[in-house]
Amino acid sequence: MKTMLQKVREALRKYSMVTPGDKVxxxxxxxxxxxxxxxxxxxxxxxxxxxxxxxxxxxxxxxDTAEDLKIVRSAAEDxxxxxxxxxxxxxxxxxxxxxxxxxxxxxxxxEFLIRAAEKLGAQKIALGHTRTDLAETILLxxxxxxxxxxxxxxxxxxxxxxxxxxxLSREETRDFCGxxxxxxxxxxxxxxxxxLRNAIRLELLPWLxxxxxxxxxxLARAAQLLGETEEVLAWLAExxxxxxxxxxGLDLRELRKLPKPVQALAVRALAQxxxxxxxxxxxxxxxxxxxxxxxxxxxxxxxxxxxxxxxxLLVEERKPAPLGPWPLTLPGETVIPELGWRIKAEKVPxxxxxxxxxxxxxxxxxxxxxxxxxxxxxxxEDVFIPFGAKKEKKVWEFLAREGFxxxxxxxxxxxxxxxxxxxxxxxxxxxxxxVDEEEKEVWRxxxxxx
Numbered sequence: 001m002k003t004m005l006q007k008v009r010e011a012l013r014k015y016s017m018v019t020p021g022d023k024v025x026x027x028x029x030x031x032x033x034x035x036x037x038x039x040x041x042x043x044x045x046x047x048x049x050x051x052x053x054x055x056x057x058x059x060x061x062x063x064d065t066a067e068d069l070k071i072v073r074s075a076a077e078d079x080x081x082x083x084x085x086x087x088x089x090x091x092x093x094x095x096x097x098x099x100x101x102x103x104x105x106x107x108x109x110x111e112f113l114i115r116a117a118e119k120l121g122a123q124k125i126a127l128g129h130t131r132t133d134l135a136e137t138i139l140l141x142x143x144x145x146x147x148x149x150x151x152x153x154x155x156x157x158x159x160x161x162x163x164x165x166x167x168l169s170r171e172e173t174r175d176f177c178g179x180x181x182x183x184x185x186x187x188x189x190x191x192x193x194x195x196l197r198n199a200i201r202l203e204l205l206p207w208l209x210x211x212x213x214x215x216x217x218x219l220a221r222a223a224q225l226l227g228e229t230e231e232v233l234a235w236l237a238e239x240x241x242x243x244x245x246x247x248x249g250l251d252l253r254e255l256r257k258l259p260k261p262v263q264a265l266a267v268r269a270l271a272q273x274x275x276x277x278x279x280x281x282x283x284x285x286x287x288x289x290x291x292x293x294x295x296x297x298x299x300x301x302x303x304x305x306x307x308x309x310x311x312x313l314l315v316e317e318r319k320p321a322p323l324g325p326w327p328l329t330l331p332g333e334t335v336i337p338e339l340g341w342r343i344k345a346e347k348v349p350x351x352x353x354x355x356x357x358x359x360x361x362x363x364x365x366x367x368x369x370x371x372x373x374x375x376x377x378x379x380x381e382d383v384f385i386p387f388g389a390k391k392e393k394k395v396w397e398f399l400a401r402e403g404f405x406x407x408x409x410x411x412x413x414x415x416x417x418x419x420x421x422x423x424x425x426x427x428x429x430x431x432x433x434x435v436d437e438e439e440k441e442v443w444r445x446x447x448x449x450x
Contacts, residue, residue, distance in 0.1 A: 008044060054076050057112045061101070074183070130165045260287060309408055327375075341413050343445060348441070364443040365442060399412055
């Protein structure tokens with residue numbers, strides 16, 4: 001049977017966790033796992049040509065954490081390692097951010113470790129997660145209905161974090177500490193069965209082991225296979241996105257041709273570009289919107305929105321509509337990043353055909369314009385007489401009939417002069433600014449999206 005040091009060595013080599021010269025910050029809570037991690041890395045440091053430092057965070061949840069700190073400081077002195085320590089209030093943070101305590105503690109711990117690594121110049125951060133933790137995580141995610149990404153648990157390496165104990169059980173780390181006289185403390189909150197992870201650890205996993213003594217290994221193997229599956233899906237998702245990309249989003253017509261599970265894969269990947277993992281309810285809502293084909297908007301986590309409209313599926317940050325106005329350079333080119341448009345204006349001889357080469361080009365009467373000209377988003381009260389029509393219409397109603405959802409109407413550019421709306425950019429010229437027969441020179445306006 002392999003010893004703990006052999007298993008740690010195997011993990012370090014198999015997953016290329018460290019490179020010669022690395023400084024590794026070891027997250028040490030004072031429990032058996034983290035203490036075993038610390039001492040095993042210390043005894044392997046010369047073999048892998050690495051140096052170590054210690055980070056210890058007090059979450060401010062328990063009253064007896066001074067004993068944890070005492071054990072960790074004693075280990076730092078025993079091994080001659082520098083140490084960074086902080087105390088936070090996880091309860092207050094959870095309340096402020098509207099998180100459960102476990103998630104709040106995890107976020108605070110991650111931020112602290114990254115901060116400590118930067119302070120000490122460490123390239124890697126070693127965490128004491130064992131194979132037992134991996135099995136518990138998989139079961140926890142399974143009970144929450146996770147997909148392949150969640151069921152792979154945590155990865156051995158997700159830089160800057162490394163998990164050298166990934167081949168070890170919790171029993172092995174406790175035996176290691178006992179065999180080498182390494183002190184550690186058990187966190188009393190770990191036996192609170194009201195916490196789902198603890199219930200899995202104390203009740204479900206032992207029950208599974210009675211039916212399969214190697215349940216942990218089986219779950220870890222499943223996690224590895226699911227991890228490989230997730231890599232394939234990630235590759236496929238990027239391929240799909242590259243094929244469906246159009247303007248700023250995905251081509252809805254082509255997206256609808258794909259099977260529903262593949263559509264879901266594309267939607268998740270699109271949000272992942274913003275670092276956001278979508279819940280099942282978000283994906284289902286977007287897929288329903290894609291199927292219906294009507295303009296719609298869906299709120300997503302971290303201030304993102306998914307928008308269906310104009311033949312596209314967009315995922316972007318939710319921002320207030322820009323206000324403007326922006327003066328139009330006449331003649332010249334006006335670029336408006338806030339609206340995502342550029343407009344070129346030039347005076348040209350009156351063409352025979354005034355219809356323009358495309359909807360993005362219009363010819364405007366030079367004698368009817370009343371400078372200064374400016375551009376801003378359409379407002380609800382804006383009115384104009386569309387070229388070819390006899391009655392005045394509201395710009396917002398015109399845009400709505402053209403199939404533009406509300407959020408696009410809020411951002412759609414209109415060109416105005418001293419009298420009113422000259423051009424609903426890229427769509428329709430106002431009839432009041434049409435070119436008269438006797439005019440020899442006219443303004444040619446051409447608009448393009450950035």
